[in-house]
Amino acid sequence: MRIIYESSFMILTYQSSLKLMEIVWLPTRNSMLPAQFQSEFLTFLLYQDQYKCERLLLDERHLKFKATPSIQKWIKEIINKRANYYSKKIVILVSEELLRRQFLEDTVTGLNLEKTQINLFSSKGAAKNFLLDNNIRNTSYETIISSLLLS
Secondary structure, three states, X not given: OEEEEEOOOEEEEEEHHHOEEEEEEOOOOOOXXXXXXXXXXXXHHHHHHHHOXXXXXXXXXXXXXXXXXXHHHHHHHHHHXXXXXXXXXXXXXXXXOHHHHHHHHHHHHOOOOOOOEEEEEOOHHHHHHHHHOOOOOOOOHHHHHHHHHHO
16 A cells, blocks of 8 residues: 555555555544545545545544534535546444444435445454455445444
């Protein structure tokens, strides 16, 4: 994995042989402002488009940003409007914080990505196993969250 972007909030790494991008939100002392979150999110999307990543691992376990319903709506709109979406599998590593998990569940179920498998995990090992499994299945939004119980 090589670093392709680094800021005080996030590190993006990429492994070309697997078409895998890892997005790690870093622990910070200061709260992130909504504009900073949006800028970082758009930066990640630009790199995702540039590298045409088929697998994404988003590690949100240390993300301190308190998202609002308006940010959640913005995330859904940005992702749903994107025509060039290459990812076949996306995993999101989440913390044990119940409100953060609920926010992510609500966000993920509102996405219009029929050709993409999305799962939430608390274990990085289980998440990577899922990503590297070459089986691509159509995943209904009702089963997206099931992996939380397994990790």
